[in-house]
Amino acid sequence: MVSGKTASEPPFLEHYKSIFKASSEINQLREKQQHQVVEECELPLIDLRGLRSGNKAERTTCIATIAKASSEWGFFQVLNHGVSLELLAEMRKEQKKLFEVPFEQKVSSKLLNDSYRWGTPSATSLDQFSWSEAFHVPLAMISKVDSCNREFEHLREVMELIADAMSELAHTLAGVLAENLGYPGHCFAKSCNKSTCFLRLNRYPPCSFSPETFGLQPHTDSDFLTILCQDQVGGLQLMKDSQWVAVKPNPNALIVNIGDLFQAWSNDIYKSVEHKVMPNAKLERYSMAYFLCPSYDSTIGNCTEVSLYKIFTFGEFRKQVQEDVKQTGKKVGLPRFLR
Ligand SMILES: C=C1C[C@]23C[C@@]1(O)CC[C@H]2[C@@]12CC[C@H](O)[C@@](C)(C(=O)O1)[C@H]2[C@@H]3C(=O)O
Ligand SMILES: O=C(O)CCC(=O)C(=O)O
Numbered sequence: 001m002v003s004g005k006t007a008s009e010p011p012f013l014e015h016y017k018s019i020f021k022a023s024s025e026i027n028q029l030r031e032k033q034q035h036q037v038v039e040e041c042e043l044p045l046i047d048l049r050g051l052r053s054g055n056k057a058e059r060t061t062c063i064a065t066i067a068k069a070s071s072e073w074g075f076f077q078v079l080n081h082g083v084s085l086e087l088l089a090e091m092r093k094e095q096k097k098l099f100e101v102p103f104e105q106k107v108s109s110k111l112l113n114d115s116y117r118w119g120t121p122s123a124t125s126l127d128q129f130s131w132s133e134a135f136h137v138p139l140a141m142i143s144k145v146d147s148c149n150r151e152f153e154h155l156r157e158v159m160e161l162i163a164d165a166m167s168e169l170a171h172t173l174a175g176v177l178a179e180n181l182g183y184p185g186h187c188f189a190k191s192c193n194k195s196t197c198f199l200r201l202n203r204y205p206p207c208s209f210s211p212e213t214f215g216l217q218p219h220t221d222s223d224f225l226t227i228l229c230q231d232q233v234g235g236l237q238l239m240k241d242s243q244w245v246a247v248k249p250n251p252n253a254l255i256v257n258i259g260d261l262f263q264a265w266s267n268d269i270y271k272s273v274e275h276k277v278m279p280n281a282k283l284e285r286y287s288m289a290y291f292l293c294p295s296y297d298s299t300i301g302n303c304t305e306v307s308l309y310k311i312f313t314f315g316e317f318r319k320q321v322q323e324d325v326k327q328t329g330k331k332v333g334l335p336r337f338l339r
């Protein structure tokens with residue numbers, strides 16, 4: 001049995017074993033990952049007071065730092081982001097209560113617009129499996145009072161406040177990144193709004209039996225930009241110079257990462273970087289991600305005349321990702337859309 005509150009735990013172990021092909025597979029995985037010593041890094045830490053400064057030079061420096069991190073890391077973390085730390089703590093409290101709901105109820109109750117997911121149903125091998133559960137909630141559904149029953153009304157209210165604050169931060173950062181490429185005032189709000197963006201609540205149960213198991217398998221985000229709030233347990237890793245690098249948690253910062261769509265729009269100037277989560281052997285871990293996404297009929301476009309990518313809509317992108325995951329168990333993403 002997996003440790004922790006078994007009543008609310010998904011049957012991870014049974015599901016995991018069901019995709020065990022041969023013991024050699026786990027050994028290969030163990031072999032591959034045994035020698036990986038992962039270095040811990042401090043992501044570029046950017047104080048957003050510079051953006052709000054009346055001093056033009058300060059604002060220009062802040063924008064340049066954000067753009068540099070988005071090109072070199074694809075990730076950075078921000079202080080003075082404008083999202084209340086008390087509200088984030090309240091959200092964490094409500095998120096824990098939500099995941100403590102008995103597993104059968106999480107699966108059957110259609111909570112939060114029936115957005116509950118766990119493990120990786122499409123996994124056909126262990127390296128496609130994610131030892132985590134999540135609620136991937138469309139923002140539009142959060143404001144719908146009937147998206148969850150009365151006992152979660154406070155959760156819904158907190159999520160609504162969080163979504164508004166995260167939306168504002170995401171649009172500010174996207175605007176600044178577009179401004180840096182010569183598109184001042186480029187407004188993502190036109191195509192990215194409440195009806196197209198998502199809030200994802202993640203929980204990673206302790207995984208004591210296999211340090212090789214992914215909490216969330218390596219992936220890039222299928223959006224313009226993600227804002228991530230993680231707890232202090234750690235486990236997030238990103239690819240930097242072909243090496244996995246562990247991200248040191250910072251209690252006052254929010255993490256920002258560039259998604260596939262911004263990499264395409266910026267003609268590869270900004271990078272959508274592969275990242276994963278390794279679970280902790282003893283502690284459960286929580287995170288919350290805000291995804292800045294356009295509508296499915298939005299054409300992603302490009303900031304330059306000669307683009308590396310074909311013209312495609314977000315719907316075509318999502319459809320291709322889902323087809324590839326169904327066929328091969330893996331997301332391919334942008335390479336499918338190169339000219
Ligand atoms: C941002 C996301 C991309 C992803 C769904 C998610 O919200 C978080 C998990 C991501 C992931 C990882 C494994 C697969 O590559 C994937 C297709 C999946 O099922 O979950 C991707 C999702 C995606 O790219 O749509
Ligand atoms: O939990 C984390 O730290 C990362 C989650 C993530 O990458 C995602 O939800 O796309």
Ligand SMILES: [Fe+2]
Pocket residue numbers: 219220221275
């Ligand atoms: Fe992600």
